[in-house]
Amino acid sequence: MKIPKTLFFKTQFDADKQGHFGEFGGRYVPEMLIPALDELNAAYEEAKHDSVFIQQVLDLYKHYIGRPSALYFAERLTAKLGGAKIYLKNEGLNHTGAHKINHCVGQALLAQRMNKKRLIAETGAGQHGVATATVAAKFGFACTVHMGEVDMERQAPNVQLMKQLGAEVIPVKEGNRTLKDAVTSAIQDWMGDPEDAYYLLGSALGPHPYPTMVRDFQSIIGMEIAEQLQEREGVGVLPNYLVACVGGGSNAIGMFNAFLDVPEVQLIGVEAGGTDIYTPGQHATRLASTPQLGVVEGYKSYFLQDEHGNVEATHSISAGLDYAGIGPQHAYLHSVGRVRYESASDNEALNAVKTTSHLEGIIPALESAHAIAYVMRLAPTLVPDEIVVVNVSGRGDKDQHILKQYL
Numbered sequence: 001m002k003i004p005k006t007l008f009f010k011t012q013f014d015a016d017k018q019g020h021f022g023e024f025g026g027r028y029v030p031e032m033l034i035p036a037l038d039e040l041n042a043a044y045e046e047a048k049h050d051s052v053f054i055q056q057v058l059d060l061y062k063h064y065i066g067r068p069s070a071l072y073f074a075e076r077l078t079a080k081l082g083g084a085k086i087y088l089k090n091e092g093l094n095h096t097g098a099h100k101i102n103h104c105v106g107q108a109l110l111a112q113r114m115n116k117k118r119l120i121a122e123t124g125a126g127q128h129g130v131a132t133a134t135v136a137a138k139f140g141f142a143c144t145v146h147m148g149e150v151d152m153e154r155q156a157p158n159v160q161l162m163k164q165l166g167a168e169v170i171p172v173k174e175g176n177r178t179l180k181d182a183v184t185s186a187i188q189d190w191m192g193d194p195e196d197a198y199y200l201l202g203s204a205l206g207p208h209p210y211p212t213m214v215r216d217f218q219s220i221i222g223m224e225i226a227e228q229l230q231e232r233e234g235v236g237v238l239p240n241y242l243v244a245c246v247g248g249g250s251n252a253i254g255m256f257n258a259f260l261d262v263p264e265v266q267l268i269g270v271e272a273g274g275t276d277i278y279t280p281g282q283h284a285t286r287l288a289s290t291p292q293l294g295v296v297e298g299y300k301s302y303f304l305q306d307e308h309g310n311v312e313a314t315h316s317i318s319a320g321l322d323y324a325g326i327g328p329q330h331a332y333l334h335s336v337g338r339v340r341y342e343s344a345s346d347n348e349a350l351n352a353v354k355t356t357s358h359l360e361g362i363i364p365a366l367e368s369a370h371a372i373a374y375v376m377r378l379a380p381t382l383v384p385d386e387i388v389v390v391n392v393s394g395r396g397d398k399d400q401h402i403l404k405q406y407l
């Protein structure tokens with residue numbers, strides 16, 4: 001395979017100029033938001049061709065985030081499962097402990113270039129809020145994080161972190177006072193201040209150009225894997241399988257993108273199976289169950305919906321995968337069969353955390369543990385000269401209060 005030389009490469013599975021991945025994606029937003037999205041798209045198109053901008057991104061990846069993240073051969077896990085060789089791409093080693101910082105750094109640099117003064121974000125569990133507050137501090141932006149009152153209570157430590165980083169956390173008191181209401185509140189905030197505010201999205205979803213832009217900033221993950229694997233296994237060696245968990249889809253598409261045009265590499269996204277994938281409200285498998293097309297939060301994709309088209313409640317033990325929608329490029333990659341989507345349950349994820357901690361001294365985030373859980377099923381069916389790379393999207397420090405209850 002040819003390893004891409006820049007983050008901003010194209011594949012045969014890319015969007016058209018309006019951000020359509022096949023029938024998915026696009027822009028379904030109030031008229032008022034179109035100028036702001038046009039401005040963002042123009043700035044992004046210009047920046048990604050500017051060598052100064054590209055160098056700024058790469059410098060911060062190296063010196064602020066600490067990239068490249070390690071590609072680690074999990075020798076004891078491999079031996080225990082008794083099949084393919086397992087490598088862990090350890091995004092948990094990044095500054096702030098997960099892959100989210102990659103697209104936050106990229107977007108903050110873009111906001112700076114656009115002369116914005118303030119970053120706006122919504123957050124559910126608080127991980128995206130903390131990553132946004134981090135880059136706001138680093139770049140000297142004001143930062144407003146919208147968060148449902150219920151979530152603020154449940155995720156008090158992350159609220160504390162955001163405040164410590166200098167962000168203002170706005171308690172959202174409407175509706176169920178959770179993520180959906182926080183999104184509405186954040187968009188209102190943006191519509192009221194399009195001149196000075198930059199809306200920083202936390203996954204590869206939302207209206208065009210966010211899915212493409214977030215993916216591009218995350219593509220570094222797969223580019224590094226391609227190079228690191230050749231160093232470890234020899235020139236020209238390809239992984240047989242790449243496996244990543246899929247919430248909105250940013251860490252998975254970041255891992256897959258550099259390999260999309262390499263058909264020998266099998267790509268697997270793992271969704272949250274929760275407690276029961278057959279009962280609505282008990283899981284978050286948008287693709288591994290029966291996909292339902294819809295338009296929600298500005299983009300067309302598959303969403304978990306009831307028979308009236310209302311977005312359904314979801315459940316996962318991991319906050320990052322507990323979401324009813326999925327980024328439009330994943331919907332497309334599913335529809336054309338380039339990526340396979342599987343699920344892992346809450347219990348399997350807990351077991352994967354335990355196993356990886358005990359055998360490798362690496363405590364993965366509960367989200368990432370879903371990908372590892374699937375690999376624990378897959379690897380024993382493969383032969384020892386096959387190679388599986390699993391993306392450890394984050395480290396498990398943030399999950400200690402949950403793990404304490406179960407393990």
Ligand SMILES: *Cc1c(COP(=O)(O)O)cnc(C)c1O
Binds near residue numbers: 099246368
């Ligand atoms: C937020 C998060 C996820 C899910 O988000 P994606 O956009 O699907 O990557 C996965 N893992 C970790 C550690 C997270 O913090």
